[in-house]
Amino acid sequence: MSHKDAAMFPIIASCALFGIYIVFQIFSKEYINLLLTAYFFILGVLALTHILGPLFSKLLTDSFPNKDYHLILTQGKGDKKEDLMNYEFDRKDLVSLLICGVFGIWYLWKKHWIANNLFGLAFSINGVELLSLNRVSTGFILLGGLFIYDIFWVFGTNVMVTVAKSFEAPIKLVFPQDLLEHGLGAKNFAMLGLGDIVIPGIFIALLLRYDMSLKRKSTVYFYAGFIAYCLGLGTTIFIMHFFKHAQPALLYLVPACLGLPTLLALIRGDTKSMFNYEDHAETPTKEETDKTK
Numbered sequence: 266m267s268h269k270d271a272a273m274f275p276i277i278a279s280c281a282l283f284g285i286y287i288v289f290q291i292f293s294k295e296y297i298n299l300l301l302t303a304y305f306f307i308l309g310v311l312a313l314t315h316i317l318g319p320l321f322s323k324l325l326t327d328s329f330p331n332k333d334y335h336l337i338l339t340q341g342k343g344d345k346k347e348d349l350m351n352y353e354f355d356r357k358d359l360v361s362l363l364i365c366g367v368f369g370i371w372y373l374w375k376k377h378w379i380a381n382n383l384f385g386l387a388f389s390i391n392g393v394e395l396l397s398l399n400r401v402s403t404g405f406i407l408l409g410g411l412f413i414y415d416i417f418w419v420f421g422t423n424v425m426v427t428v429a430k431s432f433e434a435p436i437k438l439v440f441p442q443d444l445l446e447h448g449l450g451a452k453n454f455a456m457l458g459l460g461d462i463v464i465p466g467i468f469i470a471l472l473l474r475y476d477m478s479l480k481r482k483s484t485v486y487f488y489a490g491f492i493a494y495c496l497g498l499g500t501t502i503f504i505m506h507f508f509k510h511a512q513p514a515l516l517y518l519v520p521a522c523l524g525l526p527t528l529l530a531l532i533r534g535d536t537k538s539m540f541n542y543e544d545h546a547e548t549p550t551k552e553e554t555d556k557t558k
Contacts, residue, residue: 497521
């Protein structure tokens with residue numbers, strides 16, 4: 266993700282959010298959520314399988330009659346042939362898919378908050394795994410832009426809250442506030458959007474890679490970012506309960522996740538090193554190389 270990508274991200278996210286809001290105003294919420302349920306059922310099962318697959322593979326012993334498969338789908342002939350799908354899997358993966366499919370059916374049938382959270386956590390872990398920041402400065406631009414984005418759409422309008430309450434899909438984690446009264450049948454929930462997990466998560470993952478680059482046999486910046494995230498999230502929950510109003514989580518998470526690691530870098534004298542660090546540096550194009558010459 267370049268600096269330009271990070272700067273454009275809040276604008277694109279705002280357009281997407283407002284677009285969803287308009288769709289919910291025009292079309293029936295029931296039909297939209299029916300389509301979304303089918304879509305996220307497929308995505309959720311695949312995401313959960315990706316996360317739990319290694320665990321199930323370890324649990325299945327060597328006596329399990331395992332076999333490998335290779336699924337290939339191409340288009341065109343001869344020199345014009347290109348792969349559309351090239352996927353290798355085995356019977357253990359099929360067992361994982363079947364078990365995760367049971368969770369998917371549970372979600373379809375009951376829309377239970379535990380099933381929702383399982384899918385939400387799977388999406389979050391996959392998101393942190395697939396998305397990547399390569400510079401700390403890019404992370405500052407991204408988180409700073411989304412800091413403003415979150416405040417505006419939660420406090421400035423009713424768009425964010427309306428979409429979050431109307432969107433019946435595992436795009437948020439829900440926490441039952443009446444768990445002690447109603448047990449697993451709780452119905453009064455607080456919500457945490459997956460973006461409030463993934464976006465700070467990819468920044469904290471970058472801090473871990475920076476720790477590894479220092480070769481000091483410690484992960485102090487990763488733990489600083491992680492502790493800062495927990496403190497920011499705790500602050501969000503406290504203020505939400507105190508004021509009885511939806512809160513933009515990034516209002517508290519961004520200052521915490523950016524502030525504590527930066528303060529630690531100032532104390533340890535690593536500020537220049539941190540902001541100069543670049544992970545997965547982009548290979549210059551031929552045109553850029555020619556200009557340099």
